Amino acid sequence: MADTNKNTIQFAERITSSASFRTLYSEGMGLVEETAAYLDGTGRVAAKALPRMASVLYAAESMRLTTRLMQMASWLLLQRAVNNGEMTREQVIAEKTKVRLDGFACDRSAPGWDDLPEAFRDLVERSLRLQARVALLDKEIYHRKSNTPSTPDNENSVQAQLSLLKTAFGNN
Template structure:
């Protein structure tokens, strides 16, 4: 009798080296570039005319936004390096421990939030959605292998379907 789970396909591992990852990578790097352009141009001009409370919030949130995007870019670059054979999985695991993919949430009820430029709020929202997608994929790829085993009472097809939903959303 074969042990359950040994013949299942690791969709998360395949997703990390797929066209979906390449799309996620492109989206992430494009958002980094778009944000830098915004903060150095339109955002800088818009921040100068904000009321004081919104101006302080803008400064704090722009630092969080930049940090969030740099952390995601680091993760994406590490994953691309392992996908391309430039780094081993163990090397990536050692470096990945320095990357933080959570804890950058936003308080949309903070005083001044609604006074922030719409373009800035959009960048923040998009970065949070991207952060969630990267964090979900990270958990699926790098969780301990013993956590991948399927309980006897769970349908292994259902478990793989859940992995697909986690990796690709919806």
Template sequence: MSEQGLNTVSFAGRAASSSQFKALYTEGMALVEETAAYLDGPGRTASKVLPRMASVLYAAESMRLTTRLMQMASWLLLQRAVNNGEMSRDQVLSEKSKVRLEGFNVDRNAPGWHDLPEGFRDLIERSLRLQNRVALLDREIYRPSEAVVVPDNENSVRAQLNLLRTAFTN
């Protein structure tokens, strides 16, 4: 088949500027604000009465949580900037190299874990789920190009539906 007989579809690029991205962005920024309010309010109060091991773990996990959320917020802001035409893809790639989206593991069996306030553990779990979603989208958008080839004679709508089915089916 000749080059002229092919169309390439960039599904990830479109997903990054979609309403799903906007929802992810809103969720991420809301989680940052919710976590800040918790750590400055109820979390601060709760941390003062924790047993020693849980208190040390709370301090470490609150730093990890804050770092994880700031890294995700940075990525979300960069992606929004490229979506809005405020930065070029090359500029984002340069800045994105400073953002770390993986490797923030949590040891749920650590001494004191179950003594941590439930609201705090919930924020950690939600941040980890969000981190996984952001990291997945990052890999889909910025991995080396693997264009999906659609022959000219294939129905474009059917091809798009097949792409969506493939993307959202386990």
């Protein structure tokens, strides 16, 4: 049988050199800049007026927000570097181990969440959506399963359950 993998197009890898990646990159870097401007400007003023519980939550969430954005910016910059020929895919894979795209979630039910400035909550929500998109793209590019057909590692799940029931209740 001929090798069909030679003719397979890897869309996820190609997307990082596409117009949609450039849009994602611009959106991500724009959100980093917008967040920095907010936290240094109107966000700083708004934070001073918050009740104590919301003030503590604002401090914690702003650290999570900036960390989340810096991790995503790092990932986007790595992809741009490989697209521009500044790094090899292997170099990016090695550097990518330092980037976390999971975690840094927020608890919208935390005491004080509703007291946070709406503009701040909007930045958090937008960063979470962006994080999900970047993490999905990362998974598609770097963690996808091999294209080789796999053999099942166990029997049919229904048959397995029937066997367990027979074992539990006897062979009747």
